[in-house]
Amino acid sequence: MSKGYIFDYGGTLDTGGNHWGKVLWHAYQRQxxxxxEQQFREAYVHAERTLGRNPIIKPxxxxxxTLEEKLRLQxxxxxxxxxxxxxxxxxxxxxxxxxxxAHSREVLLRLKARYPMVLVSNxxxxxxxxxxxxxxxxxxxxxxxxxxxxVRKPDPRIFTLGVEALGMQPEEVTxxxxxxxxxxxxxxxxxxxxVWFKGEGWTDDPVDERQADRVITDLNELL
Numbered sequence: 691m692s693k694g695y696i697f698d699y700g701g702t703l704d705t706g707g708n709h710w711g712k713v714l715w716h717a718y719q720r721q722x723x724x725x726x727e728q729q730f731r732e733a734y735v736h737a738e739r740t741l742g743r744n745p746i747i748k749p750x751x752x753x754x755x756t757l758e759e760k761l762r763l764q765x766x767x768x769x770x771x772x773x774x775x776x777x778x779x780x781x782x783x784x785x786x787x788x789x790x791x792a793h794s795r796e797v798l799l800r801l802k803a804r805y806p807m808v809l810v811s812n813x814x815x816x817x818x819x820x821x822x823x824x825x826x827x828x829x830x831x832x833x834x835x836x837x838x839x840x841v842r843k844p845d846p847r848i849f850t851l852g853v854e855a856l857g858m859q860p861e862e863v864t865x866x867x868x869x870x871x872x873x874x875x876x877x878x879x880x881x882x883x884x885v886w887f888k889g890e891g892w893t894d895d896p897v898d899e900r901q902a903d904r905v906i907t908d909l910n911e912l913l
Contacts, residue, residue: 692883694856695801695912696849698867699811703794703826704753704787707868707889707907714764714783721778725768737763747814752823754784756816791824797909798829810852810865812836812843812872831855843872849880864903866912874902885912 815837832855860881867873886902
């Protein structure tokens with residue numbers, strides 16, 4: 691019944707539905723960084739909060755440059771001697787992100803032929819550069835980025851902005867995202883239909899899948 695789509699970006703189009711914290715941790719494991727998962731979690735939270743408080747990420751930063759900063763902050767927090775793992779981690783993660791976004795691009799281009807689409811994302815002000823980097827520019831008719839509009843998920847008003855960008859009523863729009871708390875619940879509050887892209891979450895806490903109208907494990911399921 692939907693006439694248009696709103697997509698989340700991070701954790702939805704670039705990781706196959708998996709939480710970025712878990713994606714990073716698995717890269718640490720593959721590269722055999724000598725830290726425990728709890729230590730990594732503390733470093734991850736530190737880096738995210740640091741980036742949220744300080745204008746470290748500039749509007750012209752690519753995703754690769756953004757990832758460089760995140761990894762640097764994490765490794766310095768853990769132990770500066772671990773910065774020797776920075777380059778291997780960066781190469782590992784960037785290659786996987788390229789593969790995931792390439793798959794997303796294939797699906798999105800097919801959807802674009804049938805539906806107008808808008809991107810709604812909590813991001814640093816450089817999402818347009820990142821979309822261009824991965825060949826995702828030109829797919830969305832509008833981008834609603836938290837750093838630009840001054841509203842962040844889980845505030846449902848950011849999804850209302852997305853609905854307005856589509857020029858539709860909320861009940862005509864389906865929101866696709868990886869986070870129940872930041873995507874699905876506020877999108878429902880905004881009156882939209884919801885699709886939860888289920889991947890590996892940040893915690894192992896049970897999730898009530900009934901909170902979403904539909905659950906998928908691959909974007910192909912939208913076709």
